[in-house]
Amino acid sequence: MGKPLTRPEVVVAGHTCLDILPTLPEGEHELADVLAPGKLRQVGPLALATGGAAPNTGLALQRLGTPVRIVGKVGDDFVGRAILAQIAAQAEALAEDMVVISDAASSYTIILSSPGLDRTFRGLHGCTVKPAWAKWRSVVRTSRSLSSRMTTKLVQ
Numbered sequence: 001m002g003k004p005l006t007r008p009e010v011v012v013a014g015h016t017c018l019d020i021l022p023t024l025p026e027g028e029h030e031l032a033d034v035l036a037p038g039k040l041r042q043v044g045p046l047a048l049a050t051g052g053a054a055p056n057t058g059l060a061l062q063r064l065g066t067p068v069r070i071v072g073k074v075g076d077d078f079v080g081r082a083i084l085a086q087i088a089a090q091a092e093a094l095a096e097d098m099v100v101i102s103d104a105a106s107s108y109t110i111i112l113s114s115p116g117l118d119r120t121f122r123g124l125h126g127c128t129v130k131p132a133w134a135k136w137r138s139v140v141r142t143s144r145s146l147s148s149r150m151t152t153k154l155v156q
Contacts, residue, residue, distance in 0.1 A: 008069040011139050012058040015128050016072030016098070017107035018079045018086075019051035024114040035112075035120075050086045051109055052128070059090055069139050073099045073127045079106035099135050101127045 023044030050056065058070035070087060074080030080100060088095040109123035 008067045008139070010058075010061055010066055010068045011071060012054045012061070012068060013071035013139075014054040015052035015107065015125075016054050016070075016074060016083060017051040017109055017123065017126070017128065018083050019047075019049045020108060020110045021047040021049065021113065022110075023047070024112060026115055048082055048086065050083060052107070055083070055087055058094060059087065062090055062094060068094070069097050070094050071097045071099070071135050071139055073101060073104075073130075075104040075106040075127050076100050076102045077106055079108050079126075097135060097139050 023046070025042065025044065050059065052072065054070050054072040058068050061068040074083050083106060084095045084098060084100075087098065104127035105124060107124055107126035107128040109121055112120040112122075
């Protein structure tokens with residue numbers, strides 16, 4: 001676990017999702033092979049990671065030692081809980097400002113990345129379509145990185 005978070009220097013807010021990355025086998029160099037309909041294709045282990053600008057930037061800043069808060073939205077579903085767990089694994093307090101929506105689906109992206117091919121993305125934006133502005137404003141008010149005049153302009 002990381003150090004406890006108090007007053008952030010940086011607040012990151014925005015798209016938050018779960019990246020789902022199956023390991024694709026070597027040797028499939030054509031998109032038609034990777035996505036062939038009607039066939040069960042064996043894949044390797046599955047990796048899960050946070051995706052989206054808010055957690056990716058926030059987690060990187062936290063690893064660099066910058067006091068940061070992450071503001072994003074997730075649904076109260078398996079995907080949302082996985083996102084929160086990934087964020088909290090770095091520092092529990094990083095997940096405190098996430099907004100959980102009880103009746104919405106969380107955002108996720110399935111990323112197919114076969115050696116020799118460009119990545120293919122399929123996903124659902126889910127509840128991240130409308131940002132969590134109210135939560136962002138409340139967290140920005142506690143930030144040390146903005147002057148009080150600038151903070152007032154941003155949160156109005």
